[in-house]
Amino acid sequence: MHKNYPSHVTKEQFENIRLILENVKKKTKPRNLDLYEVFCAVLYVLKSGCQWRMLPKNFPKWQTVYYYFQIWSKNNGKEPSIWQLILKKLVRKVRINNHRKEKTSFCIIDSQSVKNTDTTKNKGYDAGKKISGIKRHIAVDSQGLPHAIYVTTAEKTDRNSAIIMIQNEKENLSTVQKIIVDAGYTGEKFASAIKTIINANVEVVKRNELHSFVVLPKRWVVERSFAWLEKCWRLWKNCERKLNTSLQMIVLSLYFNFIKKILNRF
Known part of the structure; x- marks a missing residue:
């Protein structure tokens, strides 16, 4: 080369x-x-x-x-892939360099529906956004650093998918005390499930509770993380046949963005 x-x-x-x-x-x-x-x-x-x-x-x-x-x-469902291990190592390094603890106490959760190409094997239909494809779920801290990522077909609900994501990353999110979500995660059942898994409180921020146009409190952080993904052309649509490949591409994209944007400061 x-x-x-x-x-x-x-x-x-x-x-x-x-x-x-x-x-x-x-x-x-x-x-x-x-x-x-x-x-x-x-x-x-x-x-x-x-x-x-x-x-x-x-x-x-x-x-x-x-x-x-x-x-x-390679991800067998129990052990994370090498990309995931590398991203976690980077997140810990960035948090420590920012004089924070390795594990976060605060998270913001959101999802993003993405259209599929004709080469993909797994797909569903998000009736709310009228998108046939997959759905990306992510939990970030106040800096936008990712602590949990999960990919499903688009018909899966945000609440159930978030519960599975948090269950999969239970150890990594063990110190989280508060989670901010949007109206799509409203419900006592969801809040109770999160409380049971990691003993964290859920705060729902609804747009209709704001009387004028303002940026939803802390919500812009997770939206920025989704915007970082779109800097990679491979992620504009989902062209991967398998959900795990889509997940690994997201993980690799976040690693690339953080190593370019953040690590150069240290």
């Missing part, structure tokens, strides 16, 4: 995660392939939105890049 693209990270930034990526696949002989080049190729696909087969020739072969992406994206 001789040409640098805007999607590249620096080699110094890559060194923070090199060992994690290298230890995924056992070496039976010396590795001739530079994983830095593979990682940058994956980021190129994410940012440009191109197909794997259309990777520029100065990257490793697309079959090799896709093979490593699959290994790093």
Whole structure:
């Protein structure tokens, strides 16, 4: 690889995660392939939105890049993928550098419905937004750092999906005391479920309770996180066949945005 693209990270930034990526696949002989080049190729696909087969020739072969992406994206439902572990490591690092605790005590939850392309395998219909595709669920702290991410088909309700997301990240959200949501999460059943799982209180912010146009308190933070996703052309629509691949692309996008925007300050 001789040409640098805007999607590249620096080699110094890559060194923070090199060992994690290298230890995924056992070496039976010396590795001739530079994983830095593979990682940058994956980021190129994410940012440009191109197909794997259309990777520029100065990257490793697309079959090799896709093979490593699959290994790093493997998620059996119990253990997080390598991308998820890397993102959690980054979030902890950013919070500590901002003089905060590793685990947050405050979260904002929201969802985003996204249209599918014709190549996708899993899809549903969101009758409220009239979108056929998938739904992205995310929980962020006051800085916009992600602490839980979950992807479902679009017909799934926000409340039930949020409960599953929080249950999956119960350990990571164990110190959360307050969660802010919009009107789509209204209901005693939802609040009780959250209280049972992580002992957190739910506050619903409704737009009709505001008498003039103002930004909903703290809600802009999670909307900004969704906006960061759209900086990656691969995520403008859902073109992944499997829900887990969509999830890993979201995780990788958030990692890329934070490593570019935040880590350069330290």
